[in-house]
Amino acid sequence: MAVAETGAPVQRPANGRASLLSRLVGAQTPFQTKRAIWGYVYAAPWILGLIIFWGGPILASFYFGFTEYAVIGSPRFTGLSNYIRAFSGDELFWPSLGRTFTFAGMYIPFAVGGALILAVLLNQKLMGTTVFRTLFFVPHLIPAVALAVLWTFLLAPRVGPVNEFLRAIGISDPPGWLASRDSALASVTMINVWAAMGGNTMLIFLAGLQGVPQELYDAASIDGGGAWAKFRHVTLPMLTPTIFFNVVLAVIGALKVFTTAWVATQGGPSYATWFFALHIYFQAFQYFRLGYGSALAWVLAAILMFFTWVQVRYSRRWVHYEGG
Amino acid sequence: MAQGTMAQDSQLHRPPVSPRRAMQTVGRALNYVIILALCVLFGFPLFWTAMSSLKTIPEMFAFPPILIPAAPQWANYWTVLNIDYPVGRWFVNSVLIVILTTFGTLITASLVAYSFARFDYRGRDVLFMITLSTMMLPAQVTLIPQFVLFYKLGWVNTHLPLWVPHWFGGGAFAIFLMRQFFLTLPRDLDEAALIDGAGYFRIFWSILLPLCKPVLATLAIITIIASWSDFLGPLIYLNTPEKFTVSVGLQFFNAVPEVGGEPMQHLLMAACVMSMVPIILMFFFGQRFFVQGIVMSGIKG
Numbered sequence: 001m002a003v004a005e006t007g008a009p010v011q012r013p014a015n016g017r018a019s020l021l022s023r024l025v026g027a028q029t030p031f032q033t034k035r036a037i038w039g040y041v042y043a044a045p046w047i048l049g050l051i052i053f054w055g056g057p058i059l060a061s062f063y064f065g066f067t068e069y070a071v072i073g074s075p076r077f078t079g080l081s082n083y084i085r086a087f088s089g090d091e092l093f094w095p096s097l098g099r100t101f102t103f104a105g106m107y108i109p110f111a112v113g114g115a116l117i118l119a120v121l122l123n124q125k126l127m128g129t130t131v132f133r134t135l136f137f138v139p140h141l142i143p144a145v146a147l148a149v150l151w152t153f154l155l156a157p158r159v160g161p162v163n164e165f166l167r168a169i170g171i172s173d174p175p176g177w178l179a180s181r182d183s184a185l186a187s188v189t190m191i192n193v194w195a196a197m198g199g200n201t202m203l204i205f206l207a208g209l210q211g212v213p214q215e216l217y218d219a220a221s222i223d224g225g226g227a228w229a230k231f232r233h234v235t236l237p238m239l240t241p242t243i244f245f246n247v248v249l250a251v252i253g254a255l256k257v258f259t260t261a262w263v264a265t266q267g268g269p270s271y272a273t274w275f276f277a278l279h280i281y282f283q284a285f286q287y288f289r290l291g292y293g294s295a296l297a298w299v300l301a302a303i304l305m306f307f308t309w310v311q312v313r314y315s316r317r318w319v320h321y322e323g324g
Numbered sequence: 325m326a327q328g329t330m331a332q333d334s335q336l337h338r339p340p341v342s343p344r345r346a347m348q349t350v351g352r353a354l355n356y357v358i359i360l361a362l363c364v365l366f367g368f369p370l371f372w373t374a375m376s377s378l379k380t381i382p383e384m385f386a387f388p389p390i391l392i393p394a395a396p397q398w399a400n401y402w403t404v405l406n407i408d409y410p411v412g413r414w415f416v417n418s419v420l421i422v423i424l425t426t427f428g429t430l431i432t433a434s435l436v437a438y439s440f441a442r443f444d445y446r447g448r449d450v451l452f453m454i455t456l457s458t459m460m461l462p463a464q465v466t467l468i469p470q471f472v473l474f475y476k477l478g479w480v481n482t483h484l485p486l487w488v489p490h491w492f493g494g495g496a497f498a499i500f501l502m503r504q505f506f507l508t509l510p511r512d513l514d515e516a517a518l519i520d521g522a523g524y525f526r527i528f529w530s531i532l533l534p535l536c537k538p539v540l541a542t543l544a545i546i547t548i549i550a551s552w553s554d555f556l557g558p559l560i561y562l563n564t565p566e567k568f569t570v571s572v573g574l575q576f577f578n579a580v581p582e583v584g585g586e587p588m589q590h591l592l593m594a595a596c597v598m599s600m601v602p603i604i605l606m607f608f609f610g611q612r613f614f615v616q617g618i619v620m621s622g623i624k625g
Contacts, residue, residue, distance in 0.1 A: 026446030039443025049492025
């Protein structure tokens with residue numbers, strides 16, 4: 001196409017075989033045909049990858065969801081029984097789903113809101129912004145396992161520095177954090193918020209803030225707007241596309257929460273942090289119920305797709321696109 | 325300090341301090357106070373971990389807790405490599421997997437992106453849409469069949485499942501990032517080289533790829549960090565301690581920190597620090613590239 005447009009004469013293929021091949025690859029001239037074939041060659045690793053690691057597994061996983069399968073032997077078709085069991089016969093299914101939503105409900109506002117506050121602070125052009133930005137970002141870089149390990153020690157009920165601090169400021173009976181059934185879920189949420197606040201979400205907000213035109217702030221100043229008014233009526237509306245993007249990512253991340261809970265608490269104490277992704281992991285890779293695990297994975301996929309769809313669908317009500 | 329001189333400046337130039345100006349100064353001071361508090365919030369846990377890695381075992385469990393060890397035990401970092409757990413081996417394994425993963429991603433993702441950005445063929449746009457849609461699907465869906473596949477291949481408890489898939493295009497994000505960058509390079513470059521008789525691979529390798537260095541650096545940093553921190557993959561595929569990566573190794577150590585009956589929590593902390601330092605250093609030196617990559621994916625994506 002590109003060559004034809006630059007004025008090169010469109011050559012008719014010499015024989016019928018070439019024209020069939022050309023039509024097959026969507027080209028008109030022998031030159032374009034050759035070029036198209038090279039296009040396929042270079043895309044080949046990914047085409048293979050899509051088939052081997054995506055397409056095949058998606059079909060297989062969908063099929064496994066209707067079978068009983070334990071790696072050894074072959075899957076035995078059992079119809080809808082996995083799904084029926086999930087919805088009505090698995091006493092950990094609904095609680096783990098509910099817990100995951102509770103986590104998401106606490107995590108998303110704090111992680112995204114916190115990141116927005118950090119970004120606005122860093123955008124004040126204070127001295128040392130680069131240093132602060134780097135320091136805020138470091139928690140996000142820590143491997144999730146190390147993160148869970150170090151917070152287990154920080155939050156140790158008796159010898160941990162956090163409770164020591166709380167006792168020092170007069171709280172004589174500080175919480176048991178990860179070790180207690182009542183506070184474990186909140187503790188895992190807190191750890192994840194700590195690690196996420198200064199991370200990618202904040203960087204994306206910073207980039208978004210750089211895109212807010214200075215004239216709007218100047219106009220707001222002329223109208224006598226203070227800092228809060230500027231934030232409320234300029235920054236926030238102009239940032240809605242960025243907020244939307246970050247919220248979508250945070251929802252996806254929150255519903256898949258796994259590593260911190262697995263390392264810090266193994267889903268306990270008494271199932272207090274047994275999230276849905278942990279439930280899938282245990283069913284599939286500890287009990288080797290691959291069929292049931294696949295069914296659970298599809299439930300998670302359906303939930304994620306539903307939430308992404310809802311967010312995109314309703315984004316028009318609150319997301320403001322410049323010139324759109 | 326800077327705050328002080330600025331306040332003085334404003335007083336020198338305008339003897340009667342306007343309330344608006346004073347408000348601004350108070351506002352800026354307040355910003356600094358908040359930022360410093362945040363520095364403590366984000367910095368203290370890291371500082372505490374670093375200090376713990378230099379403690380003795382009694383100091384580790386002292387009550388009330390000790391912040392700074394009396395004599396820093398630098399030897400902890402040597403000792404941790406010589407305990408019954410193969411900690412050094414975990415680091416070697418992780419480094420090997422990270423290198424293989426990163427090369428696979430950079431090489432194949434840039435080739436595939438070159439194909440998407442520069443060639444016209446039937447199905448290209450559909451293929452690209454499918455590529456983007458794989459980002460929507462949770463990994464859990466493909467995890468179980470992939471496990472079955474690698475199990476049948478006899479690859480369980482080897483490192484192959486952890487890096488081989490990355491040689492098949494490196495994933496949707498990598499391809500997308502590279503494609504966006506290729507699209508910013510003028511097409512005249514290719515056409516000129518083509519007229520001069522260069523082949524497509526030569527155009528890719530000698531003309532376009534050298535121009536891609538910044539985005540390759542970005543992709544390398546993102547891939548290294550993700551691969552180094554990966555937990556679920558090694559957790560599923562590896563089951564003997566000699567094969568572990570740093571992440572699963574740390575988890576294993578954390579689950580039973582009494583090595584040979586002796587508590588080793590101080591060494592666990594040293595291993596934690598060792599798992600964080602390479603990544604943090606990489607971020608310091610490659611910060612510019614990293615931030616660009618995140619911003620590119622966030623704003624243009």
